[in-house]
Amino acid sequence: xxxxxxxxxxxxxxxxxxxxxxxxxxxxxxxxxxxxxxxxxxxxxxxxxxxxxxxxxxxxxxxxxxxxxxxxxxxxxxxxxxxxxxxxxxxxxxxxxxxxxxxxxxxxxxxxxxxxxxxxxxxxxxxxxxxxxxxxxxxxxxxxxxx
Amino acid sequence: xxxxxxxxxxxxxxxxxxxxxxxxxxxxxxxxxxxxxxxxxxxxxxxxxxxxxxxxxxxxxxxxxxxxxxxxxxxxxxxxxxxxxxxxxxxxxxxxxxxxxxxxxxxxxxxxxxxxxxxxxxxxxxxxxxxxxxxxxxxxxxxxxxx
DNA sequence: GTGGTAAGTTGGATTTTCCAACTTACCAGT
DNA sequence: ACTGGTAAGTTGGAAAATCCAACTTACCAC
Numbered sequence: 503x504x505x506x507x508x509x510x511x512x513x514x515x516x517x518x519x520x521x522x523x524x525x526x527x528x529x530x531x532x533x534x535x536x537x538x539x540x541x542x543x544x545x546x547x548x549x550x551x552x553x554x555x556x557x558x559x560x561x562x563x564x565x566x567x568x569x570x571x572x573x574x575x576x577x578x579x580x581x582x583x584x585x586x587x588x589x590x591x592x593x594x595x596x597x598x599x600x601x602x603x604x605x606x607x608x609x610x611x612x613x614x615x616x617x618x619x620x621x622x623x624x625x626x627x628x629x630x631x632x633x634x635x636x637x638x639x640x641x642x643x644x645x646x647x648x649x
Numbered sequence: 650x651x652x653x654x655x656x657x658x659x660x661x662x663x664x665x666x667x668x669x670x671x672x673x674x675x676x677x678x679x680x681x682x683x684x685x686x687x688x689x690x691x692x693x694x695x696x697x698x699x700x701x702x703x704x705x706x707x708x709x710x711x712x713x714x715x716x717x718x719x720x721x722x723x724x725x726x727x728x729x730x731x732x733x734x735x736x737x738x739x740x741x742x743x744x745x746x747x748x749x750x751x752x753x754x755x756x757x758x759x760x761x762x763x764x765x766x767x768x769x770x771x772x773x774x775x776x777x778x779x780x781x782x783x784x785x786x787x788x789x790x791x792x793x794x795x796x
Numbered sequence: 797g798t799g800g801t802a803a804g805t806t807g808g809a810t811t812t813t814c815c816a817a818c819t820t821a822c823c824a825g826t
Numbered sequence: 827a828c829t830g831g832t833a834a835g836t837t838g839g840a841a842a843a844t845c846c847a848a849c850t851t852a853c854c855a856c
Contacts (some may be wrong), residue, residue: 503713507692520672520845524662528660543793589780592659596658598737599661609656610657611790613788614773621774622742623774626767633736636762695815699835721833721834
């Protein structure tokens with residue numbers, strides 16, 4: 503019986519943003535840093551790899567490469583709707599890092615338009631209660647290896 | 650003036666779970682698959698890399714390695730509280746993948762204890778409204794490169 | 797003419813990852 | 827007793843990804 507990996511949207515997502523520097527590149531873009539040199543400095547990615555990542559993020563439709571000057575040609579990278587939608591993934595990861603890894607004062611703080619400092623909470627759309635892992639059950643899942 | 654990368658909890662988080670196979674390994678653990686061979690098959694990770702990842706996840710306190718049999722010794726990996734807390738990051742990533750990448754029927758579906766199929770939504774803890782990127786402002790952020 | 801900025805590209809070294817085969821130790825069936 | 831299967835790795839060598847510093851092109855400012 504052949505074995506295949508589990509079919510899963512997490513794996514699909516990681517095939518787009520799972521390589522090193524992709525998510526930090528998006529972090530910079532979300533913070534408003536949209537040009538090559540600055541993204542390179544702020545992330546620490548080497549320039550050749552950053553070129554590859556930006557190209558991929560453009561090809562996969564997360565960023566758009568816009569020319570903001572013609573002579574000489576200069577570009578900036580702006581998020582598409584698909585790219586924007588990843589913001590909550592980064593907020594989620596940031597919140598986890600804040601709580602369990604960094605442990606000092608959060609290095610980055612966002613304010614919500616409601617006036618409060620943002621504390622992102624994941625809730626169930628239906629009942630609006632926070633999602634706790636122990637209150638979840640798998641309904642359907644790809645089963646690559648029958649028991 | 651020396652350049653340093655931005656100090657950030659996303660980077661801190663990725664230093665723990667940003668390598669290839671870490672998040673898929675955690676996905677399996679959250680789905681209840683907690684033994685080496687099965688995790689290897691379901692993720693597709695090669696065995697040596699999986700060994701390294703599991704070791705790191707144990708060392709960083711996301712998983713606990715429990716012996717469930719002594720002769721011969723056999724182990725299983727169970728999430729700690731820190732590990733559990735990553736579940737919402739994976740839900741967030743899964744939701745993004747479902748919506749923008751996979752586009753077919755979601756391969757994995759969770760039910761919430763309230764009875765509904767889970768649709769995870771990120772809200773502001775204070776006002777309980779969904780977090781939309783355009784309603785956020787950076788309050789404080791490490792500035793590695795002064796303008 | 798000199799220096800600086802922006803957005804890359806290049807070559808070569810280093811590090812990670814992949815892959816298949818091997819190991820140890822037990823159990824189950826014939 | 828022998829054969830096959832399972833579990834949890836370990837090993838050696840090849841392949842791929844990443845890192846790094848230097849180079850390029852084209853403009854502008856002094």
